[in-house]
Amino acid sequence: MTGILCRGRIPSPTGERRSMNDHEFFELGDLTLQGGATLRGAKLAYKTYGTLNEDRSNAIVYPTWYSGRHWENEWLIGAGMALDPERYFIIVPNMLGNGLSSSPSNTPPPYDRARFPRVTVADNVAVQHRLVTEHFGIERLALVTGWSMGAGQTYQWAMSYPEMVPKIAPFCGSAKTSEHNIVFLEGVKAALTADDAYRGGWYTEQPTKGLRAMARVYAGWGFSQAFYWDRVYRQMGYTSLEDFLVGFWEGFFLDNRDANNLLAMLWTWQNGDISRTPGFEGSYEEALATIEADALVMPAEKDLYFPPEDEAYAVERMANAELRVIPGVWGHFAGGGMNDEDTQFIDAALKELLAR
Amino acid sequence: MTGILCRGRIPSPTGERRSMNDHEFFELGDLTLQGGATLRGAKLAYKTYGTLNEDRSNAIVYPTWYSGRHWENEWLIGAGMALDPERYFIIVPNMLGNGLSSSPSNTPPPYDRARFPRVTVADNVAVQHRLVTEHFGIERLALVTGWSMGAGQTYQWAMSYPEMVPKIAPFCGSAKTSEHNIVFLEGVKAALTADDAYRGGWYTEQPTKGLRAMARVYAGWGFSQAFYWDRVYRQMGYTSLEDFLVGFWEGFFLDNRDANNLLAMLWTWQNGDISRTPGFEGSYEEALATIEADALVMPAEKDLYFPPEDEAYAVERMANAELRVIPGVWGHFAGGGMNDEDTQFIDAALKELLAR
Numbered sequence: 001m002t003g004i005l006c007r008g009r010i011p012s013p014t015g016e017r018r019s020m021n022d023h024e025f026f027e028l029g030d031l032t033l034q035g036g037a038t039l040r041g042a043k044l045a046y047k048t049y050g051t052l053n054e055d056r057s058n059a060i061v062y063p064t065w066y067s068g069r070h071w072e073n074e075w076l077i078g079a080g081m082a083l084d085p086e087r088y089f090i091i092v093p094n095m096l097g098n099g100l101s102s103s104p105s106n107t108p109p110p111y112d113r114a115r116f117p118r119v120t121v122a123d124n125v126a127v128q129h130r131l132v133t134e135h136f137g138i139e140r141l142a143l144v145t146g147w148s149m150g151a152g153q154t155y156q157w158a159m160s161y162p163e164m165v166p167k168i169a170p171f172c173g174s175a176k177t178s179e180h181n182i183v184f185l186e187g188v189k190a191a192l193t194a195d196d197a198y199r200g201g202w203y204t205e206q207p208t209k210g211l212r213a214m215a216r217v218y219a220g221w222g223f224s225q226a227f228y229w230d231r232v233y234r235q236m237g238y239t240s241l242e243d244f245l246v247g248f249w250e251g252f253f254l255d256n257r258d259a260n261n262l263l264a265m266l267w268t269w270q271n272g273d274i275s276r277t278p279g280f281e282g283s284y285e286e287a288l289a290t291i292e293a294d295a296l297v298m299p300a301e302k303d304l305y306f307p308p309e310d311e312a313y314a315v316e317r318m319a320n321a322e323l324r325v326i327p328g329v330w331g332h333f334a335g336g337g338m339n340d341e342d343t344q345f346i347d348a349a350l351k352e353l354l355a356r
Numbered sequence: 357m358t359g360i361l362c363r364g365r366i367p368s369p370t371g372e373r374r375s376m377n378d379h380e381f382f383e384l385g386d387l388t389l390q391g392g393a394t395l396r397g398a399k400l401a402y403k404t405y406g407t408l409n410e411d412r413s414n415a416i417v418y419p420t421w422y423s424g425r426h427w428e429n430e431w432l433i434g435a436g437m438a439l440d441p442e443r444y445f446i447i448v449p450n451m452l453g454n455g456l457s458s459s460p461s462n463t464p465p466p467y468d469r470a471r472f473p474r475v476t477v478a479d480n481v482a483v484q485h486r487l488v489t490e491h492f493g494i495e496r497l498a499l500v501t502g503w504s505m506g507a508g509q510t511y512q513w514a515m516s517y518p519e520m521v522p523k524i525a526p527f528c529g530s531a532k533t534s535e536h537n538i539v540f541l542e543g544v545k546a547a548l549t550a551d552d553a554y555r556g557g558w559y560t561e562q563p564t565k566g567l568r569a570m571a572r573v574y575a576g577w578g579f580s581q582a583f584y585w586d587r588v589y590r591q592m593g594y595t596s597l598e599d600f601l602v603g604f605w606e607g608f609f610l611d612n613r614d615a616n617n618l619l620a621m622l623w624t625w626q627n628g629d630i631s632r633t634p635g636f637e638g639s640y641e642e643a644l645a646t647i648e649a650d651a652l653v654m655p656a657e658k659d660l661y662f663p664p665e666d667e668a669y670a671v672e673r674m675a676n677a678e679l680r681v682i683p684g685v686w687g688h689f690a691g692g693g694m695n696d697e698d699t700q701f702i703d704a705a706l707k708e709l710l711a712r
Contacts, residue, residue: 190571
């Protein structure tokens with residue numbers, strides 16, 4: 001548990017380094033995915049914070065984001081915060097493909113590496129639902145919240161299991177991946193796979209040139225133009241623009257982030273769309289209209305791939321949703337836990353939503 | 357001359373295809389660059405439109421942009437338009453590195469290919485100045501205008517030769533490349549050079565995988581989020597998002613755009629800064645304050661790498677500058693001549709500026 005806001009601390013690009021073994025696994029058995037493939041012996045890695053109360057009413061699901069691991073969510077969990085383990089039982093499920101849950105990097109042949117099947121956001125939420133219901137016996141959650149692809153999973157929870165989800169707080173993410181967002185990710189993917197060392201996914205060593213190229217492409221998108229104009233990276237402890245590109249961005253993608261894993265999650269992201277939920281037939285707008293959860297939707301003012309306009313569009317079409325824009329220059333990373341002001345903004349909103 | 361606005365026409369990604377031989381060369385001799393290298397036998401390729409009048413007072417300089425060739429500027433030139441060849445003598449100099457003027461691809465050893473020296477925006481403007489004064493005997497221009505890196509050269513003209521430049525109209529560009537813009541270009545560069553076929557610039561065939569990757573990275577930046585949300589590419593004749601990525605973007609960078617040339621111009625762009633003009637000592641703000649030209653500065657509302665805020669900052673610090681934001685969703689390509697509304701906006705502004 002981090003607990004304390006990290007004022008003044010130089011953030012590591014990937015948060016506190018944690019042991020890769022401080023989590024548990026939920027055995028999924030033969031997991032048939034939305035696309036038709038069956039992952040045999042699939043596993044969901046998760047970590048919990050706090051204690052489930054007697055009537056099992058205090059559980060919060062807080063999924064991970066693109067390439068994130070459960071310990072990289074911990075900045076929003078702590079004593080005195082909205083996600084207070086003294087009060088809530090917080091479950092952080094690791095996304096399929098993130099290297100801890102079933103992923104290209106840890107699945108045995110024949111579904112290993114470049115053959116890892118396509119996993120949807122709905123697939124992720126379905127296995128999380130099994131963890132919550134089958135393993136913990138929880139029938140109703142207090143809240144689902146998440147950043148970025150975690151926000152996508154948050155929306156998906158409200159869509160897939162409306163009776164279980166009274167409240168959602170997606171931040172810096174969307175219920176459907178926009179076309180521009182898909183294009184941004186095409187650039188990321190093209191940079192990574194341009195490296196011949198990638199070998200169509202059958203590499204023996206990580207294609208580091210491609211990973212570093214991907215990091216540089218990502219760098220322009222993750223933070224806003226104004227963030228760079230103000231050189232906020234200096235406040236983070238980086239000594240020059242190039243130091244930020246290498247120290248933060250390249251370091252980020254070289255930190256145990258396997259190329260096939262990144263591409264698997266990238267596919268999941270590009271194909272995020274609540275209107276493609278199994279059993280639902282209708283448009284994106286119709287899907288949004290079915291969401292009845294009390295929703296506090298928090299895009300960041302200068303997020304370049306989840307712009308506030310897109311979330312305003314969604315909120316207008318939901319029954320009980322409020323748009324609350326995170327102000328400032330941090331762009332997408334306003335939701336990344338590196339800026340105290342943004343963290344306090346999100347935390348205050350979550351407190352308010354939980355208290356309703 | 358195109359002359360007529362291309363209403364209803366499906367734009368080719370690279371404008372009208374022109375012969376590579378419809379231009380002239382100005383021999384620069386031994387060209388010593390700002391960085392100290394000397395390009396022996398350097399050439400400036402240019403094309404003119406209209407006739408120089410007797411007192412040599414009707415010349416307009418309209419430089420090219422990143423990877424652009426003179427024929428890709430012609431959409432803004434024509435009868436009845438501001439840049440009317442019946443009235444003005446319009447000189448379009450090709451940027452050094454663009455494949456027509458001296459470039460990595462056409463310079464003989466030893467300064468060929470990966471050894472092509474670093475060229476600044478000020479270097480470009482210095483050779484254009486020689487063309488204008490030595491070759492045409494022009495002492496004062498009517499106007500300098502340009503898009504993107506052409507806007508950067510426009511600012512540089514006002515900075516380097518203030519006595520010659522009474523009016524400037526830079527659109528979708530800046531007098532100094534911002535840090536965010538540098539980062540965006542780092543992503544482009546990393547994607548291109550991730551391809552092993554690039555071979556550090558000593559390729560025997562174009563690194564097409566890298567060029568295509570670069571195109572996909574660029575795709576997210578060239579047009580705005582809202583452009584993709586509205587699927588405006590369909591109005592351009594592209595039948596799907598992927599068709600736009602391949603048909604427009606990959607086609608764009610595969611159209612005779614040599615990798616070393618692109619990297620040479622990318623360096624020029626990243627290092628654009630009027631405060632580094634030879635002989636000037638001072639900050640960016642001080643450099644802006646020296647510009648006395650009547651300036652009509654036109655950023656595009658949703659330009660992702662030359663955001664209007666940056667140009668507002670510049671205009672506030674210039675003596676005679678007006679900010680006029682091009683509205684709409686086209687982003688950077690509002691200045692690319694593919695959208696009639698934007699073209700008319702720019703053309704009307706140029707008419708007004710020329711009439712003052």
